[in-house]
Amino acid sequence: MYNNQEAHAMFPPQGSNFLGATAPPASMFDNVPGYEGTAMGGGGGYLPPPAPAYPPPAPEPSPTQPEWNIPSISEDTAREAFRLFVSNHCCWSSGPAKDGMITAMDSFNTYRYRLETFTEARATEWAHEQYNGQPVNAYTQPAPGPWDIQVQPPAHFQEQSTHVMVPYTSSVKECHECLGQGREPCTECAGAGNKVCWVCNGAGVRTGDDQCNHCNGRGRENCSACHGHGSKECDACRGKRQLHVYIQLNVKWTNNKDDFVVEQSSGLKVENLNSVSGKELFKDTQYLVFPVMGFPDPAVGQAAERLVREHQNKYSQSARILQQRQTIELIPITKVTYKWKGGTHTYFVYGNEFLVSTEDYPATCCCTVM
Numbered sequence: 001m002y003n004n005q006e007a008h009a010m011f012p013p014q015g016s017n018f019l020g021a022t023a024p025p026a027s028m029f030d031n032v033p034g035y036e037g038t039a040m041g042g043g044g045g046y047l048p049p050p051a052p053a054y055p056p057p058a059p060e061p062s063p064t065q066p067e068w069n070i071p072s073i074s075e076d077t078a079r080e081a082f083r084l085f086v087s088n089h090c091c092w093s094s095g096p097a098k099d100g101m102i103t104a105m106d107s108f109n110t111y112r113y114r115l116e117t118f119t120e121a122r123a124t125e126w127a128h129e130q131y132n133g134q135p136v137n138a139y140t141q142p143a144p145g146p147w148d149i150q151v152q153p154p155a156h157f158q159e160q161s162t163h164v165m166v167p168y169t170s171s172v173k174e175c176h177e178c179l180g181q182g183r184e185p186c187t188e189c190a191g192a193g194n195k196v197c198w199v200c201n202g203a204g205v206r207t208g209d210d211q212c213n214h215c216n217g218r219g220r221e222n223c224s225a226c227h228g229h230g231s232k233e234c235d236a237c238r239g240k241r242q243l244h245v246y247i248q249l250n251v252k253w254t255n256n257k258d259d260f261v262v263e264q265s266s267g268l269k270v271e272n273l274n275s276v277s278g279k280e281l282f283k284d285t286q287y288l289v290f291p292v293m294g295f296p297d298p299a300v301g302q303a304a305e306r307l308v309r310e311h312q313n314k315y316s317q318s319a320r321i322l323q324q325r326q327t328i329e330l331i332p333i334t335k336v337t338y339k340w341k342g343g344t345h346t347y348f349v350y351g352n353e354f355l356v357s358t359e360d361y362p363a364t365c366c367c368t369v370m
């Protein structure tokens, strides 16, 4: 919006104070009750939602507790995943994966607790657009509060943003960019309408005493950007000299997500688990969830309690919580020990996707080991 501020400041036209012209005068913005702090270009931050008229019902534990049952993978599944993994490394010999003898399958299954809090945040700013005869309605009725305006949210947990005009705040004002002139100085020629000839660089002659035939010896040429006028149509009002000014409400829906993964001692790095899914053991979606209770691993219950408290404190300050969802996934991790040519080696199979990780494959170069 202010990209031509520099040009204005450098080349003030006669008789007007162009230095101050791009800063909109205070008179541009009406005093709208309930919107006193609203600035142009936003920057005011999100508005705290008002306290609800009726306190929402406190979340309660669900009366039926889920059955927690824990699956495991078979040797065949492990071997097949390993074989596939090795075949994707072009230099690795398939021997150990094919002929290695599995001596142990140890399960290090772990849990991932996830809490999602879906919020709506609102902020306001003064905005303007070119005036094309839009109806204006400032002061015809009191403007509704920022949280009283109906805005259709997306499906829960879908992130999105939108903006709407706040009713009863719109008016027509003189354009502050061009001071109501409809035109502003051309930035290409500094408002002169012509500029130094690029062929003779202003000399009017070329090598020797030959007249420059590009500028006919004038040393200057017409500015093509403004066709010699020295000015061009104002960007802000598109030459209409007036602006439609109003308060805009910006609405943003965010899914705030936190994970907790129970520590496990398999030796597999926990970062590996970010790329896999698990078996969903529990899912609970409510306006406000109650921390899951009675789960066999107490670390999950503790994390749930902490995250639910954190989210409900943190996200109700500057936004409105629309929905929460907590899930527990079981992420299968199997540590497979196998023997190959007298040595003992290990690999991990993890996630619903049966991803494999290994750090001691005995045949990582097929040309030397055969």
Ligand SMILES: [Zn+2]
Binding pocket: 197, 198, 199, 200, 201, 202, 203, 204, 205, 212, 213, 214, 215, 216, 217, 218, 219, 220
């Ligand atoms: Zn010339």
Ligand SMILES: [Zn+2]
Binding pocket: 186, 187, 188, 189, 190, 191, 192, 193, 194, 223, 224, 225, 226, 227, 228, 229, 230, 231
């Ligand atoms: Zn020009």
Ligand SMILES: [Zn+2]
Binding pocket: 175, 176, 177, 178, 179, 180, 181, 182, 183, 234, 235, 236, 237, 238, 239, 240, 241, 242
């Ligand atoms: Zn203008």
